[in-house]
Amino acid sequence: MMFRRLLLGALMSASLAACQSVQTPPQVAAEVDPYAGWYVGVAPDKPFDVPLVDRTKMDAKYARQTVEYKGSERPGSIVVDIDDRMLYLVQPDNKAIRYGVGVGKQGFSWKGVASVGRKGVWPAWSPTKTMVSIKPDLPRFREAGLDNPLGARALYLYQDGRDILFRIHGTNEPWSIGEQLSSGCVRMLNEDIVDLYERVPVGSTVYVKRNGRYRV
Template sequence: MIRRLILGALLSASLSACQTAQQPAPVEAAAIEDAAWYIGSMPDKPFDVPLVDRRRMDAKYARQTVSYEGPERPGSIVVDIDQRMLYLVQPDKKAIRYGVGVGKQGFSWKGVASVGRKGVWPSWSPTKTMKSIKPDLPVHREAGLDNPLGARALYLYQDGRDILFRIHGTNEPWSIGEQLSSGCVRMLNEDVVDLYERVPVGTTVYVKRNGRYRV
């Protein structure tokens, strides 16, 4: 069942709030390749979450608890663009680490923000900048397996304003560990569901590059 759902959903071209820099493969080949990445599903509403075959990925990007020596307080999110890792800081110098995909060169944002709101199976609309670069993008896409934001999204805010950068799921699991997007932070859907359940609105998010997150 999950294979049929994914094959159907991925017959439409894959778009992202953080647009992939590579040229898409032909639809038929991409659909078969995409479906091969999945091995089952995790119950969720209104859609089950496709589960990725982790054997296809570098083991270092698997969700795991690691030692963490950074100065950030427990409960904070730290995104290291260079490492392609997201850390949810825990007490006792530990962190839950997730592999992520990040923005391509020149598109990655860094700084300090907070989770302004959270979305379950969110809909997606391209920004004005994205439309100016690629005018044929759809104006809106509803939630679903082919939605670029995936199963969950954390919307980053500064001074009470949405800065249009997200931490979100993805329907392109091969992009984890890569620098392909237009700036947002991508996670496997099962990982972003896990993170979503652990962090409240108001969580501080540090996005750093070259060891720095101060703009």
């Protein structure tokens, strides 16, 4: 596939030097390959290796890090702050692991309280009815792989035992982290969603808030 070929080319260049949108990275002119230079290697994974992003191309505040956390949510909870484009995995002793995320376009972001109903490794993707109504030319199904909008992992959000069609997932558009571009889901770097996936069991509570509130 095109993305895989472009990614391979980017990785070869690097080695010589030592809930879908289509966006051009803001750092790259339109006439330049939008994927070139964004990847510096891979992390072994199955059935596909995880592309590693050149973090120097991103704002340092979106790097995964442990921070002080003053919220009241219990350790093990996931808290997504749509306004700040951050996801927190609450830890004991007023700490949290913080990840930069991309969020939904204006009018598409969901807020509320849910739980992780299931988890997926390199999941397949299908658009929601709302997405198809907005973009009728969207493919109706995409298999797992480097071109898949859900990336390497996905956490499926449920309420009252039902899938609410919002996800926390990886992305093949790393330049979208920190932006408001998606159709509502919360997207993370593939390497970050892999890290979160390993830390979070099914049943974990997820709080998605906007303007400081997650109550609808």
